[in-house]
Amino acid sequence: MAQSSLIAILPGDGIGPEVTAQARRVLEALSLGVTFEEAPVGGAAYHQTGNPLPAATLDLARRADAILFGSVGDPACDALDRHLRPEQAILGLRKELSLFANLRPAKLFPGLEDASALRPEVARTIDLLIVRELNGDVYFGEKGMRTTAAGLRQGYDLMSYDEGEVRRIAIAGFEAARRRRGKLCSVDKANVLETSQLWRDVVIEVSEQYSDVALSHMYVDNAAMQMVRDPGQFDVIVTGNLFGDILSDQASMCVGSIGLLPSASLDEAGKGLYEPIHGSAPDIAGQGKANPCAAILSAALLLRHSLGQPEAADRIEQAVARALAGGQRTADLGGSCSTEAMGDAVLAAL
Numbered sequence: 001m002a003q004s005s006l007i008a009i010l011p012g013d014g015i016g017p018e019v020t021a022q023a024r025r026v027l028e029a030l031s032l033g034v035t036f037e038e039a040p041v042g043g044a045a046y047h048q049t050g051n052p053l054p055a056a057t058l059d060l061a062r063r064a065d066a067i068l069f070g071s072v073g074d075p076a077c078d079a080l081d082r083h084l085r086p087e088q089a090i091l092g093l094r095k096e097l098s099l100f101a102n103l104r105p106a107k108l109f110p111g112l113e114d115a116s117a118l119r120p121e122v123a124r125t126i127d128l129l130i131v132r133e134l135n136g137d138v139y140f141g142e143k144g145m146r147t148t149a150a151g152l153r154q155g156y157d158l159m160s161y162d163e164g165e166v167r168r169i170a171i172a173g174f175e176a177a178r179r180r181r182g183k184l185c186s187v188d189k190a191n192v193l194e195t196s197q198l199w200r201d202v203v204i205e206v207s208e209q210y211s212d213v214a215l216s217h218m219y220v221d222n223a224a225m226q227m228v229r230d231p232g233q234f235d236v237i238v239t240g241n242l243f244g245d246i247l248s249d250q251a252s253m254c255v256g257s258i259g260l261l262p263s264a265s266l267d268e269a270g271k272g273l274y275e276p277i278h279g280s281a282p283d284i285a286g287q288g289k290a291n292p293c294a295a296i297l298s299a300a301l302l303l304r305h306s307l308g309q310p311e312a313a314d315r316i317e318q319a320v321a322r323a324l325a326g327g328q329r330t331a332d333l334g335g336s337c338s339t340e341a342m343g344d345a346v347l348a349a350l
């Protein structure tokens with residue numbers, strides 16, 4: 001008998017365990033014969049072991065065929081040295097596993113026009129994919145605190161990309177555009193930043209291999225404005241770690257809620273970590289209020305990208321769409337469903 005796939009579940013902090021529990025229920029209901037193994041990560045792991053990314057958790061992540069991640073972040077850890085903070089766990093997993101390509105799709109679910117921050121006729125046009133570089137940029141550059149000659153405290157975080165890093169994410173962007181509507185918008189700040197000038201130069205070099213894809217370039221400040229003015233113009237956006245982080249939170253409110261957007265973080269071979277784009281939401285944690293749809297949709301991406309189960313992925317996405325169209329909504333979407341009731345609604349629609 002073929003060995004069953006192993007899914008590592010790393011629930012993390014805050015609403016992470018609440019939303020991953022619903023995603024796991026949905027995966028279990030599909031009876032795909034997969035095995036699950038859970039491990040602590042983030043603040044939860046720090047409180048248990050003194051390390052936000054313990055060796056056993058990293059080992060599980062390496063052994064697994066795919067990782068379903070909740071969220072990390074705990075206000076009680078905000079004063080710790082940076083290397084001990086919960087967020088280091090997700091940064092560490094992304095780096096250790098070379099998960100450089102972060103796919104963040106945003107599309108309006110029918111019936112959610114009223115939840116969007118945009119006018120319904122604008123919201124309806126949204127069907128975009130942000131391809132965010134995940135292993136470089138200011139998040140991983142040299143950083144620290146120092147004192148200037150004038151005796152002032154100074155914080156610094158080095159922004160840099162080398163051409164290899166830009167080339168591989170540009171290829172991921174072009175390949176994604178080729179599978180979709182054939183349009184790629186590269187977002188940078190090349191008018192000011194050398195890092196972005198290199199980014200733009202390398203994207204143009206890579207474009208020579210993709211004459212079937214229409215490439216455009218946009219400065220990130222304009223992209224933020226265009227995202228709310230006319231988001232339907234975007235098919236695939238390829239951008240760096242910091243700009244992609246910010247633009248994807250913005251895109252989430254264009255389709256109704258940050259509780260709706262899933263993500264896939266992939267290496268060169270297609271191994272992946274799957275997580276909602278949101279964080280641990282300490283303001284609503286433990287209250288059963290979190291929207292589990294982003295986590296459930298992340299499970300769908302996991303089936304499609306890492307387990308070769310596109311039909312099962314489609315089933316989950318259609319079930320989420322049906323549950324939402326049927327009026328089942330958590331508070332972030334103006335409804336009164338609990339996290340578990342929303343999970344029930346998706347299960348009922350499977």
Ligand SMILES: NC(=O)C1=CN([C@@H]2O[C@H](COP(=O)(O)OP(=O)(O)OC[C@H]3O[C@@H](n4cnc5c(N)ncnc54)[C@H](O)[C@@H]3O)[C@@H](O)[C@H]2O)C=CC1
Pocket residue numbers: 015019070071072073074075087090258259260275277278279280281282283284289290291292294332
């Ligand atoms: N990948 C990860 O694990 C991430 C972790 N974080 C961490 O999360 C913590 C909180 O960060 P914030 O800036 O507050 O961002 P956040 O995404 O956790 O929350 C922002 C706002 O959105 C709401 N929200 C988020 N997810 C929701 C959901 N599923 N359903 C309903 N409402 C939802 C929250 O209640 C809050 O009002 C911090 O420690 C941060 O570092 C933030 C982003 C990503």
Ligand SMILES: CC(C)CC(=O)C(=O)O
Pocket residue numbers: 087090091245277278
């Ligand atoms: C390190 C994380 C907290 C960054 C983040 O906000 C994200 O990946 O969406």
Ligand SMILES: [Mg+2]
Pocket residue numbers: 245246249277
């Ligand atoms: Mg973010």
